[in-house]
Amino acid sequence: MLSKTELLMPTLLRSAIIAAALLLAAGLPARAEIARIRLDGAIDPITAEYAAKSLAKAAEAKCQFVLISLQTPGGFSTSMQEIITAILNSPIPVVVYVSPSGASAASAGFFILMAADVAAMAPGTNTGAAHPLLAIGGFPVEGGEAGKTLTKKITSNATAFLRSITSKRQRNVEEAEKAVVESKSFTDSEALEQHLIDFVARDENELLQRLQGYNVKLFSGKTVTLLPSGQAWIDYPMTSRERFLAAISQPELALILGVVGVILLYVELTHPGMVAPGVIGGICFLLAILGFSFVPINYVGVLLMLLAIGLFVAEVKVQGFGILGLGGVVSMVIGMLILVDSPDPAVQIGVATALSTALPFAVIFTILLIALIKSFRQKVATGAAGMIGLVGVADSEVSDEGRVKVRGEYWKAQSSHPIAAGRRVRVVAIHDLILQVEEIGQ
Secondary structure, three states, rough: OOOOHHHHHHHHHHHHHHHHHHHHOOOOOOOOOEEEEEEEOOOOHHHEEEHHHHHHHHOOOOOOOOOEEEEEEEEEHHHHHHHHHHHHHOOOOEEEEEEEOOOOOOOOOHHHHHHOEEEEOOOOOEOOOOOOOEEOEEEEOOOOHHHHHHHHHHHHHHHHHHHHHHOOOOOOOOHHHHHHOOEEEHHHHHHOOOOOOEEEEOHHHHHHHHHHEEEOOOOOOOOEEOOOOOEEEEOOOHHHHHHHHHHHHOOOHHHHHHHHHHHHHHHHHHHHOOHHHEEEEEEHHHHHHOOOOOOOOEEHHHHHHEEEEEEHHHHHHHHHOOHHHHHHHHHHHHHHHOOOOOOOOOHOHHHHHHHHHHHHHHHHHHHHHHHHHHHHHHHOOOOHHOOOOOOEEOOOOOOOOOOOOEEEEEEEEEEOOOOOOOOOOEEEEEEOOOEEEEEEEO
């Protein structure tokens, strides 16, 4: 017969095993994935929304860290600040990796790189050139006392913001400031040598090897040891909605959609019943408005484009010998160039795009306008009004009453002066289906 101790042994053993398992589980991370997102292109409101949302999802999923693969020519400062705020407040580490080789993290991209918990670059990449630009009416301004003072203030604010980040990350503050004050750019090796970044890695696999066992101090002060070896990736790509909005929010594409929309709507208005130009034009025009709603608009640029249309109309109406039309093209090109109220070339409409859009628009609009005006001047060919001016022959003597043959048809007719049968007549009016005629040559 078994003793009480022997009877309790299996139960105690199971309890001990369960307790040990719970203790081991408590020391392991809840999820093993490494989150990965891609920022490729200009930093704009859609990019900022995507980055902030992805960082929040990765934190909620308790991923070990987030890898941001970065390639950007720059962008809007407000969108950049939104991304940096999300990075600094992330409860999990954020690694920013400038890749692939040949990529650049310029202007706003440099600030994002410096804000990362871990900054890395691929060979053959560069970063920097983060000098802020002051724009008035969309054009960069550097000259004049007022311009210099404002530029100095903006630069001072940008360097202070950068110092607050780089000093907390224990990076080279003096060299980082040169990217703002002197517009200095750094290659991957120069950035590593100047202690602006932590690693140079050929690819993501080498980067993970370098990160194995690496201690990261978060902006909150918490220290985390990275152990990426053997862990799975979880990608956070843009949603279909974000990809769509990111595409149409590009100023150059939004501009082309707007111009195409205006031309098609004009075709529909001048040729009612075609339907397709009106539907397609309306969609394009609304998409252009949606795209421009994500970027700051300079209303002087809008007024210049409206002035250009007015000059095209005036050229056709008053025959300005090309001067008004040329003025319209110049006005439209300048309006397009300053339409986006930002001095950063990464988010502006380029000169080539403005010229290649404005010239065809001017030609097509002028041709359609000439055709419209000619249609107004054409003689009415149908209905009662279409009878006026037609020539016929008196079938009988015409005075207070009679009959004439016009356009192969016999009509009752009247004349203020007697007209002999067989004489040629012209219709001058029509009342109650009775033609008022006069003798030709009278």
